[in-house]
Amino acid sequence: MAEGKAAHPAASHRPASTFAAQAAAAADRRETRGRWLLSAPALLILLFAAIGPLVIVVIYSFLKKGGYGGVEWEFSTDAWFSVVFTKDIFSDAVTLADAHMSILWRSVKLSFFTTVMALVFGFPTAYFIATRNEKSRDLWLFLITIPFWTNLLIRTFAVMEVIRNEGIVNSILQGLGLIDAPIQILFTDFAVMMGLLYVYLPLMVLPLYASMERIDFRLVEAGYDLYATRWHVLRRVIFPLVKPGVIAGSILVFIPSLGAYVTPRVLGGGRNLMLGNLIEMQFGQGRNWPLGAALSITLMAIVMIALLFYVKNASNTEARHG
Amino acid sequence: MAEAAPVKPTTPKKWGRGFDVRKQTGFTTIAMICFLMLYAPILTLVAYSFNAGTSVAIWEGFSWRWYESAWANVQVQDASIRSLTIAAFAAVVSTVVATMAALATTRTKPFPGLTFIYAFINQPLMVPEIVTGVALLIFFAAIKVATGYTGLGYLLIAHTAFCIPFAYLPIRARLENMDLSLERAAADLYATPFKTFRHVTLPLLWPGILAGGMLAFVISLDDVVITELVKSGGQDTLPTYMLGQLRRIVTPEMNAISSVFLAISIVMVTIFFLLNRKKT
Numbered sequence: 001m002a003e004g005k006a007a008h009p010a011a012s013h014r015p016a017s018t019f020a021a022q023a024a025a026a027a028d029r030r031e032t033r034g035r036w037l038l039s040a041p042a043l044l045i046l047l048f049a050a051i052g053p054l055v056i057v058v059i060y061s062f063l064k065k066g067g068y069g070g071v072e073w074e075f076s077t078d079a080w081f082s083v084v085f086t087k088d089i090f091s092d093a094v095t096l097a098d099a100h101m102s103i104l105w106r107s108v109k110l111s112f113f114t115t116v117m118a119l120v121f122g123f124p125t126a127y128f129i130a131t132r133n134e135k136s137r138d139l140w141l142f143l144i145t146i147p148f149w150t151n152l153l154i155r156t157f158a159v160m161e162v163i164r165n166e167g168i169v170n171s172i173l174q175g176l177g178l179i180d181a182p183i184q185i186l187f188t189d190f191a192v193m194m195g196l197l198y199v200y201l202p203l204m205v206l207p208l209y210a211s212m213e214r215i216d217f218r219l220v221e222a223g224y225d226l227y228a229t230r231w232h233v234l235r236r237v238i239f240p241l242v243k244p245g246v247i248a249g250s251i252l253v254f255i256p257s258l259g260a261y262v263t264p265r266v267l268g269g270g271r272n273l274m275l276g277n278l279i280e281m282q283f284g285q286g287r288n289w290p291l292g293a294a295l296s297i298t299l300m301a302i303v304m305i306a307l308l309f310y311v312k313n314a315s316n317t318e319a320r321h322g
Numbered sequence: 323m324a325e326a327a328p329v330k331p332t333t334p335k336k337w338g339r340g341f342d343v344r345k346q347t348g349f350t351t352i353a354m355i356c357f358l359m360l361y362a363p364i365l366t367l368v369a370y371s372f373n374a375g376t377s378v379a380i381w382e383g384f385s386w387r388w389y390e391s392a393w394a395n396v397q398v399q400d401a402s403i404r405s406l407t408i409a410a411f412a413a414v415v416s417t418v419v420a421t422m423a424a425l426a427t428t429r430t431k432p433f434p435g436l437t438f439i440y441a442f443i444n445q446p447l448m449v450p451e452i453v454t455g456v457a458l459l460i461f462f463a464a465i466k467v468a469t470g471y472t473g474l475g476y477l478l479i480a481h482t483a484f485c486i487p488f489a490y491l492p493i494r495a496r497l498e499n500m501d502l503s504l505e506r507a508a509a510d511l512y513a514t515p516f517k518t519f520r521h522v523t524l525p526l527l528w529p530g531i532l533a534g535g536m537l538a539f540v541i542s543l544d545d546v547v548i549t550e551l552v553k554s555g556g557q558d559t560l561p562t563y564m565l566g567q568l569r570r571i572v573t574p575e576m577n578a579i580s581s582v583f584l585a586i587s588i589v590m591v592t593i594f595f596l597l598n599r600k601k602t
Binding site for chain 2: 154283
């Protein structure tokens with residue numbers, strides 16, 4: 001109110017410039033409205049089939065489960081309670097929900113190891129590509145990108161065929177005389193991790209490459225001039241320069257690994273479940289929609305924390321370099 | 323000659339003329355292992371699609387039989403047509419709305435809500451697919467109960483939605499590299515805004531639009547998780563059909579279907595790459 005009163009007398013003192021300003025403001029408003037209208041169809045589709053439904057998930061996590069799937073419209077925190085705890089049917093004793101905790105733990109553990117392995121393999125690979133000459137660089141990059149854009153299910157299926165008991169990995173190991181009988185790789189945690197590494201490795205290589213491509217090798221030379229060993233140069237010069245790429249790649253591998261559904265289902269064989277499978281089960285055999293909803297929000301919360309960590313780090317490094 | 327050789331006791335061997343500052347010991351080997359790891363399973367998969375026997379592990383000679391049996395399989399035919407229909411619809415619609423949104427959100431000074439629109443459009447990239455899938459399952463189940471409609475519409479709209487960011491990003495990237503001078507010139511020459519768009523902006527933007535559309539098409543074609551959760555009975559797409567088949571004993575027919583799928587993806591990605599390259 002006070003602002004409006006103060007602005008009014010000022011406007012009557014200098015009419016010409018105020019009209020111009022008002023016209024400009026009106027044009028700005030028109031332009032803004034036009035731009036919003038142009039974006040509207042995309043926003044509406046996303047609201048209807050991506051973002052809006054997420055709100056419903058939050059609501060469902062606070063409802064009572066229906067007898068045959070679905071929900072009853074009655075407020076309840078049972079779902080959230082059973083994410084973490086189980087109540088004994090007879091004695092009402094509350095204990096930690098072991099099944100959920102072990103699956104949650106496995107998801108975090110496997111995603112973490114996948115990320116570390118992806119870094120171990122992806123870092124040298126990205127470095128190799130970044131140090132090729134311009135022409136062959138494009139080809140190597142293309143070779144990394146192709147698997148990334150091919151169907152995830154097909155790639156998982158390909159891994160399955162390679163590591164099954166009669167697959168080539170076991171055949172080669174047997175041929176070399178390293179093992180007598182096939183070792184069971186398929187349907188183990190290790191198989192799930194291998195599969196995740198296989199499908200998400202390009203997501204590590206690409207951001208790493210993007211930051212390595214811009215390395216100023218005069219800095220590396222300076223390092224050698226100061227009697228650094230190769231390891232020191234890698235550790236003290238190259239690694240700090242590409243740290244944003246390392247963080248971006250790690251987040252890009254960790255997040256989809258955590259929410260993986262297809263890979264653990266195919267390579268884990270129904271026993272080595274991850275969070276994604278646990279969520280899906282609540283809508284299938286489990287028939288506990290509110291629990292499924294609560295677990296989905298848990299997963300999303302972990303992802304958001306990882307993303308926030310990334311954004312915070314990215315802005316920190318930018319500030320330091322800028 | 324021997325006397326001329328300089329004595330540099332303090333200089334390690336690595337300072338020789340052949341010294342490459344870019345080299346890191348073992349990195350090339352690991353990179354090669356990496357590429358081998360990426361391609362060996364895919365190549366094995368393709369190789370066994372030509373197996374004459376019924377095993378995906380024991381080679382019994384070359385044959386096209388599994389391609390023929392996949393081609394004749396009615397379920398595969400249905401699923402393929404459904405996949406292509408959904409992908410084509412999702413690609414076209416998402417590309418059109420993404421182009422509009424990209425035009426609205428680039429080459430402008432910040433306006434109220436710009437950041438909001440960015441966040442909104444990129445949102446599907448940040449939420450795990452399984453969560454989006456579950457959310458759609460819940461929401462569409464409610465609509466199904468309310469309206470009784472169980473058609474393909476749910477899959478069409480779901481695919482369109484998650485394809486939008488993939489179509490949006492290449493188009494936006496292309497727009498950001500285009501300055502406004504040509505459009506201003508057209509306006510100076512009394513072109514109407516529509517004419518300017520039709521004859522100046524659109525031709526310049528076209529490679530970006532094509533790239534975005536292609537990406538959206540591939541993303542829709544590849545989707546398993548959201549489709550698996552959203553589909554009603556008898557609405558299998560090729561990936562969900564394959565996921566179902568993996569529970570049974572797998573024959574090389576699966577390899578044959580996968581190989582064709584791979585070939586389509588690789589062709590699309592190659593075109594996408596070439597389109598993006600022209601820009602620079």
